[in-house]
Amino acid sequence: MKKGLKFDFTLIAILLIPIGVAINVVISQLVQVLRIPLYLDAIGTMLVAMIAGPWVGLVTGGLTNVIKSIFSPTELPFAIVSMVIGLTVGYFSIKKMFTSVGKTIIAGVILTFIVIIVSTPISVILFGGSTGDSSSAVRAIFLASGQGIWKSVFSSNLLIESIDKILSLLITYTIVKKMSDRYLSKHNYGQNFLDS
Amino acid sequence: MKEKSNNLLLDLYPSTKFLITLFIIITVFIVKGYLYGYLMVPLCLLLALYAKVFKELLGLLIKTLLVLITFIFLIQSFFYPGDTILWSWSFLSLRQEGIDFSLLLTSRIGAIGSALLLFFRITSVKDIVYSLEQLGLPSKVTYVVLSTLTIIPEMKKLSMTIMDAQKTRGVETEGNLRVRAKAFLPTLTPLILTSVASTEERAITLEARAFTAPVKKTSLYRIEKTKKDTVVRILLLLLLIVIIVWRVAL
Known part of the structure; x- marks a missing residue:
């Protein structure tokens, strides 16, 4: 099977994009219904990136934030973060990082750092370090302890994102493992998850 | 029009x-x-x-x-x-x-x-993607964006149905954080697996309607x-x- 930007967008991969975006949106509501104090809103992006590759993952992440911004425009700048998540997870999938739980956790740690490096400048420069959700309270604590705005945003992100991203990757990994071999083999990067 | x-x-x-x-x-x-x-x-x-x-x-x-x-x-x-x-x-x-x-x-x-x-x-999003298509964006993008908007409410409904079904099986969705977190995966897994499996059928349906045919597509919807x-x-x-x-x- 040929791989790369030109070949990754097969019909079945294209049809997976809306599903990935919908999973992202529905999970962020499910998390609110069950009152779980995490975002977990990139599971769809990660899922698509794992089995359909980095470029399809990138599109899924970007589209998620564009759709969300119809109702909350502050999500729009963070499209870059979602796109980076899709790209990174897809790349890890090519490098066979999702073959065991231990490797998945390592991938989660690396992903956390990449996400923070991308998202911290966006939230500091565009929004002065506030996001209007629970993490703002954590940030205020760091700020009150006398740290600068960059350091506070970075530390509070590290605290929340590391739990969030590692857990998201583990959930996605378990679900992909449960997919049928017949379905996985239709995707360009599905064979890494076969014969488990 | x-x-x-x-x-x-x-x-x-x-x-x-x-x-x-x-x-x-x-x-x-x-x-x-x-x-x-x-x-x-x-x-x-x-x-x-x-x-x-x-x-x-x-x-x-x-x-x-x-x-x-x-x-x-x-x-x-x-x-x-x-x-x-x-x-x-x-x-x-x-x-x-x-x-x-x-x-x-x-x-x-x-x-x-x-x-x-x-x-x-x-x-409306329909109008936005229409004008983007006029600017030269492939019609596959139009399909992806519009189908996303129809899939989201469908999937929301599905998630509520699954949650109710799991409740009748004894999965608790209320209580302390541990109990609620435990309800997360039993709701999520069927939701994702069902929706992902549906892409196969959709691929066949679209293929039967010449979705990937390399010809210029016409649109019933027009804005001037x-x-x-x-x-x-x-x-x-x-x-x-x-x-x-x-x-x-x-």
Whole structure:
């Protein structure tokens, strides 16, 4: 099977994009219904990136934030973060990082750092370090302890994102493992998850 | 053909509507001071009133921007570096620099946020992707965007059904955090696996309708540019030039 930007967008991969975006949106509501104090809103992006590759993952992440911004425009700048998540997870999938739980956790740690490096400048420069959700309270604590705005945003992100991203990757990994071999083999990067 | 609503704003071509939003976004950065940015919020509300989407826009503005702006004021006015202390209590001190900075920042966020929200209220996504397709975007993109919008409510319904089904099997969805977290995976796994499996059927259906055939596709839906679009575009360009000249001259 040929791989790369030109070949990754097969019909079945294209049809997976809306599903990935919908999973992202529905999970962020499910998390609110069950009152779980995490975002977990990139599971769809990660899922698509794992089995359909980095470029399809990138599109899924970007589209998620564009759709969300119809109702909350502050999500729009963070499209870059979602796109980076899709790209990174897809790349890890090519490098066979999702073959065991231990490797998945390592991938989660690396992903956390990449996400923070991308998202911290966006939230500091565009929004002065506030996001209007629970993490703002954590940030205020760091700020009150006398740290600068960059350091506070970075530390509070590290605290929340590391739990969030590692857990998201583990959930996605378990679900992909449960997919049928017949379905996985239709995707360009599905064979890494076969014969488990 | 799209039906005319006889409302000047709603009948504009999607890209003209976007130019209005873009105009607000650009000028907010050109004009100095926070007053102009704050003026854009009531302006967007006025336009919304004309396009009969006032209530929707106001609700979304309060829901998404008000909390954020309050947080910015709280964090910046107390923690922005500066020397002019207005009021202080133990380790907290209110600074003039922080207030100035948050006024500027929030005026920009308010203006850009309300301009974008207004754009999405007066332009349907169908129209946006149609005009993008006219600009040369492949029709597959149109399909992806539009099907996403129909799949989201479907999947929401499905998730509620699955949650109810799991409840009858004894999975608890209320209680302390551990109990609630335990309900997460049993709801999520069937939801994702069912939706992902449906892509296979959809692929066959689309293939049977020549979705990937390498020919030019025609559309039943059409929107046309009118003279009004040209007038609005010229007006926006003139206004932009006036603002730039005025800003350079001062």
